[in-house]
Amino acid sequence: MIGQRITGIKRIVVIFMMLGLAIAPVQSFASVHSVTDSLVDMYEKSDNQQIRFEVLKKLSQISFESGDYLSAIDYISKESETYLSEGDSLSWANAQYNLGMIYSILRSFDKANFHSSLALIYFDRAGYKREAGNTFINLGFIYNELRENEAAIKYYERAESIFDSLSNHRDLEASYLNLGILRDKSMNFGPLRDGFERSQGFILQSNQVALIVIKTSLGKIYNSKNEILIAETYLSDALGHATAIGDKAYESIIRIGLGSVYLKKGNNQDALASLEAGLEIARQLKLNNVVLDAYTELASLSMKMGKSDLAYGYLNSYIQLKDSIYNEQISAGLSRAHFQPGIGTRELQAERLLRQNLEQALEIERNNNSKIALVGISFFVLMLLIIIFRKYYSKTRTYDNLEEKNKLIENQKSELENLIMTKDRFLSIIAHDLKNPFTSLLGFADLAYNEFDEITDAEKRSYLNIIRISSQQIYSLLDNLLTWSRAQSGRIDFKPEKVSLSELVENSIDVVRSSAENKQITLFKDFTKEVNVSADKNMLFTVLRNLLTNAVKFTPNGGSVTVSCNCNGNKAEIIVADTGVGMTQDEVSRLFKLDGNMKSSGTNNETGTGLGLILCQEFMNLHKSQIKAESVPGKGSKFSFTVDIV
Structure with a gap:
């Protein structure tokens, strides 16, 4: 069977022997190309199907190891289709797991969650505990990056339970799950992985590696929650495992x-x-992102200890190393640079900490300069005060001019970054969000067809439900994409007319009534x-829907x-309120931003593209209004807007 799994060193050797390629890591973009x-x-x-399949797997491997993640996704998706055609459900599930990991690196967490969940359904049903544990780790990483700490902790703890129970099994296949933490873009994973596979006791150590990943992740989460004692316990335990197996990379982290x-x-x-020991190891292994952390x-610690000069040194080293990383990418001619993963939670926190340290250092410097100036002024005679005043006035004007120019530059930079992020987000949706539901639809349709007699009625219903949800997702995505594109290009017509608000609300409620009944949700219309x-009837209907x-x-x-509906003068305020899960103030502030990453799953794992609310806000802007959001976590949300009464 083409889909028969070949793992570890055996798989790599078979591929190289069949293709006649030298066993050496790819070092540059030119050689990769x-x-x-x-x-x-x-x-x-x-024409040989076995050779074609092995070539496809090698292309997936090279694309991933060279950082060309989008190509890796395409090749692995083709592998998945081949597995389905061969009826190899286990290999298909492994492909879904790999897609989930890569989408995690690309920070496309809705797709990462989707593919990982597909893999987990099969692994859990078929009793593949280790594979299920691996998938729990990836899901933990996804929810950690989404800052949903409780969900992340739940998945990591389930993974921990599995790997603890498997710790005495000697016949387990090793897997590489360091992506959740060791995502250093400057690190060459190939030689490290090959060396680890060649080491004695590789299979036994793989369980230790998984436990290190889990405990380190849990330690970092509890540290972010300021539950210091729990964080210290997990990290100390992880350090013991890492030193026991000689894993220097994780020891530094x-x-x-x-x-x-x-x-x-x-x-x-x-x-x-502890920080100096970790920094020394990270430098030796050239883990640049770990060095930046x-x-x-160390800059924060130096400021706390009152050593501003030392803090300046660390901040300067941070800036130089980050510039060096960018320059290396440019000089290497990485044409895929614009596909690199976005900035994660850890990097945003590091940047924020860097700015805070710099502001503190500047404040100390200003205070020192002020003291020196006061001491100097005491030695001047009264007649020199006029000269000092004029110099001070001149410097103040120069400083104000520089500050205005800096603000202008920062505003222009921010606008340019927003445009770039908007473009990249839109291209990402077009390139991948359309393909994702089609893969699920075709995959489960083929799976149900090939295994129709073996699966239960409940499983058939589950597969049909996934196919139905994928179809609805495709339609919703296409509708939102086309409408949003027309709005951005100014090709959408705004035609206000007299509209019966009560009738339009009733029609909108009818659209969602079936979904509400499936969840036993009661729909109310409160019009006095x-x-x-x-209003433009079509736009207002789209907003309400x-x-x-x-x-x-x-x-x-x-x-x-x-x-x-509340009427006040010539304005009608329409309010849509729910008793749902609610949102934090930070989440509310990011609702109407294309780069806000607000593509959370619903209470029944419903998915979306994140374009709906943005499109609605554009429509209400045409009505000279805007959508306002209020929410309380655990109690629900309220969205409101106003339109003119006629």
Whole structure:
């Protein structure tokens, strides 16, 4: 069978023997391009299905290891289709797991969650505990990056339970799950992995590696929640495992994490020793992102200890190393640079800490300069005060001019970054969000067809439900993409007319009634009188439909959604309120931003593209209004807007 799994060193050797390629890691983009072209040519010309399949797997491996993640996704998706055609469900599930990991690196967490969940359904049903544990780790990483700490902790603890129970099994296949933490873009994973596979006791150590990943992740999460004692326990346990198997890479990460914990506890000397030890290892292994983390923590520690000069040194080292990383990428001619993963939570926190340290250092410097100036002024005679005043006035004007120019530059930079992020987000949706539901639809349709007699009625219903959801997702995505594109290009017509608000609300409720009934959600319309408004009927219907759809999506079973209207003068305020899961103030502030990453799953794992609310806000802007959002976590959300009464 083509889908038969070949793992570890055996798989790599078979591929190289069949293709006649030298066993050496790819070092540059030029060599990657050359090897890839040769493999693609071989794939297209060969009639041997076994060779074509092995070439496809090699292309996936090269694309991933060279950082060309989008190509890796395409190749792995083709592998998945081949597995389905061969009826190899286990290999298909492994492909879904790999897609989930890559989408995690790309920070496309809705797709990462989707593919990982597909893999988990099969692994759990078929009793593949280790594979299920691996998938729990990836899901933990996804929810950690989404800052949903409780969900992340739940998945990591389930993974921990599995790997603890498997710790005495000697016949387990090793897997590489360091992506959740060791995502250093400057690190060459190939030689490290090959060396680890060659080491004695590789299979036994793989369980230790998984436990290190889990405990390190849990330690970092609890540290972010300021639950210091729990964080220290997990990180200390992880450090013991890492030193026991000689995993220096994780040792550096864990020591820096412990340094952050000691810093919060006020143990400055322990923090300094741990951070310096982690920094030294990271430098030796050239883990540049880990080195950057160490610099930010050491700068913070130096400021706390009153050593501003030392803090300046660490901040300067941080800036130089980051510039060096960018320059290396540019000089290497990485044409895929714009596909690199976005900035994660850890990097945003490091940047924020860097700015705080710099502001503190500047404040200390200003204070020192002020003291020196006061001492100097005491030695001047009264007649020199006029000269000092004029110089001070001149410097103040110069400083004000510079500050205005800096603000102008920062505003222009921010606008340019927003445009770039908007473009990249839109291209990402077009390139991948359309393909994702099609893969699920075709995959489960083929799976149900090939295994129709073996699966239960409940499983058939589950597969049909996934196919139905994928179809609805495709339609919703296409509708939102086309409408949003027309709005951005100014090709959408705004035609206000007299509209019966009560009738339009009733029609909107009918659209979501079926979804609400499936979740036992009660829909209410609270109108005290008939109201006619001036609005574009199609746009207003789209806004109401999107708000009601989101309300049902984020309301748990048995809840309620209410649409009400308040009239004040010549304005009608329409309110859509739910008793759902609610949002934090930070989440509310990011609702209407294309780069806000607000593509959360609903209470029944419903998915979306994140374009709906943005499109609705654009429509209300045309009505000279805007959508306002209020929310309380655990109690529900309320969205409102106003239109003119006629």
